[in-house]
Amino acid sequence: MICSEVREVLPAFLDNELDAALSIELQRHLERCPDCAREVEIERMIVRRLAGKLETQGPEVPFDKPQLARRLARGPVPRNTKRRWSRPALLKAAVAAVILVGAALWATLNSRTSRPASPGFSQVLVTDFEHFLHEGQALGLSSSDRPAVMGWLRNRTGLNMSLPLAIDSKCRLLGARKCTIEGQTAAFVMYDMDGVLTSLVAVASGNFDLGGMSRVDRDERICWVDRLQGHAVVACRRGNLLYAAVSKLNEEELLHFILGVTNESH
Amino acid sequence: MDPTAEMFLRFVQPHYQRLHRVSRQYVMSEEDARDLVQETLLRAWGVFQPTEEKTYRRAWLFKIMRHIACDWWRLQQRRVRLTHVPDEELTQLAPSDLGEPYCPLPNMDEQQFRQFLDDQVAAALDRLHDAHREVLIFSVVGELNYREIAGVLECPMGTVMSRMARARRALREELADYARSRGIGTGGRR
Numbered sequence: 001m002i003c004s005e006v007r008e009v010l011p012a013f014l015d016n017e018l019d020a021a022l023s024i025e026l027q028r029h030l031e032r033c034p035d036c037a038r039e040v041e042i043e044r045m046i047v048r049r050l051a052g053k054l055e056t057q058g059p060e061v062p063f064d065k066p067q068l069a070r071r072l073a074r075g076p077v078p079r080n081t082k083r084r085w086s087r088p089a090l091l092k093a094a095v096a097a098v099i100l101v102g103a104a105l106w107a108t109l110n111s112r113t114s115r116p117a118s119p120g121f122s123q124v125l126v127t128d129f130e131h132f133l134h135e136g137q138a139l140g141l142s143s144s145d146r147p148a149v150m151g152w153l154r155n156r157t158g159l160n161m162s163l164p165l166a167i168d169s170k171c172r173l174l175g176a177r178k179c180t181i182e183g184q185t186a187a188f189v190m191y192d193m194d195g196v197l198t199s200l201v202a203v204a205s206g207n208f209d210l211g212g213m214s215r216v217d218r219d220e221r222i223c224w225v226d227r228l229q230g231h232a233v234v235a236c237r238r239g240n241l242l243y244a245a246v247s248k249l250n251e252e253e254l255l256h257f258i259l260g261v262t263n264e265s266h
Numbered sequence: 267m268d269p270t271a272e273m274f275l276r277f278v279q280p281h282y283q284r285l286h287r288v289s290r291q292y293v294m295s296e297e298d299a300r301d302l303v304q305e306t307l308l309r310a311w312g313v314f315q316p317t318e319e320k321t322y323r324r325a326w327l328f329k330i331m332r333h334i335a336c337d338w339w340r341l342q343q344r345r346v347r348l349t350h351v352p353d354e355e356l357t358q359l360a361p362s363d364l365g366e367p368y369c370p371l372p373n374m375d376e377q378q379f380r381q382f383l384d385d386q387v388a389a390a391l392d393r394l395h396d397a398h399r400e401v402l403i404f405s406v407v408g409e410l411n412y413r414e415i416a417g418v419l420e421c422p423m424g425t426v427m428s429r430m431a432r433a434r435r436a437l438r439e440e441l442a443d444y445a446r447s448r449g450i451g452t453g454g455r456r
Contacts, residue, residue, distance in 0.1 A: 017427070068278075
């Protein structure tokens with residue numbers, strides 16, 4: 001082993017990640033090369049001192065088992081309790097509430113065409129959304145580049161999913177992942193809507209029945225809405241795909257969002 | 267106590283201090299660091315299902331913590347020090363020939379060198395690219411091995427190896443630059 005080869009594998013050696021054979025070879029080299037031996041010594045000292053500094057940066061936090069058990073028993077803090085509402089956001093919420101009341105009245109008047117919400121497709125989506133948030137799963141691609149995300153999803157899922165154009169500056173595309181919805185390949189896209197995480201999922205349209213959701217007609221399109229476990233679920237069919245959005249936003253905001261799915265790829 | 271909670275806390279206890287140490291590297295205040303650990307444990311508890319087949323490992327807790335910190339950063343809920351690094355930015359990190367000699371440090375005696383590191387090594391770490399800082403933190407503070415770090419960062423182990431090698435070099439360069447700029451040592455090879 002020569003010095004440049006030693007340097008290549010030195011970090012792995014220092015972190016005890018080098019396989020035994022190479023490690024022995026490297027140690028033999030160190031015995032006859034004072035320069036490399038010195039490098040090892042310096043590197044070890046840097047990491048030792050770094051560890052010492054970082055370990056003493058804050059106080060020891062006692063492992064208070066009874067207190068932690070009580071905290072676990074209370075369950076998680078709702079995600080939005082720390083959210084601070086700005087005045088424009090409050091105004092927006094008020095407008096949305098008025099629209100929502102109107103929509104509710106409209107839905108009541110048209111109840112002959114509506115069906116009661118029941119678990120089914122929307123339950124599957126909400127469970128998947130919650131699972132994603134709480135298990136700390138990662139996005140396969142973290143990017144706010146809309147064409148890049150669409151291209152990535154097309155390659156990964158084979159679904160020609162179109163993403164809505166940003167409805168305003170507070171709607172931020174975070175990224176996407178491939179997932180499965182009841183055994184079907186699906187595209188899952190995450191948005192940050194003014195501090196509220198919102199998912200948009202696309203699956204092959206023919207495989208799902210929206211019978212459990214309530215029908216709402218918007219902009220000459222048929223949409224489906226539901227509310228489960230504090231989440232609004234909104235769905236619509238476009239081309240051969242079924243799009244569905246899940247969020248703690250209200251249904252009207254979600255409808256506005258999902259109807260932004262453009263026709264460019266349909 | 268609920269036996270499942272008992273089991274969960276037994277699993278968490280050996281990693282508790284390490285979680286706190288790593289959490290301090292993600293956020294700016296001790297209060298946020300404690301909140302980060304608490305939220306990590308609550309999320310982990312929410313999906314903890316002890317069965318004979320399922321073994322939970324410490325890297326799982328760090329992975330959850332990292333995702334929460336990324337969420338906080340994205341939503342700007344807290345001041346997060348360690349930001350999420352987009353993949354495209356990582357590929358732009360200057361590749362270096364890992365066989366090249368290490369950046370020389372100015373000449374200091376043993377005592378001076380120890381003092382210099384104690385004064386400067388944490389600040390040098392702060393100046394590194396987040397992707398480099400993160401692997402060093404998981405290795406040095408979290409005491410995770412490369413395989414575990416790859417699990418936390420959700421990347422191949424080869425990526426961790428090369429990132430770690432570059433991180434060590436970058437840390438060395440930061441220290442050398444600082445020493446040179448302040449006229450510490452005599453400039454000879456250490």
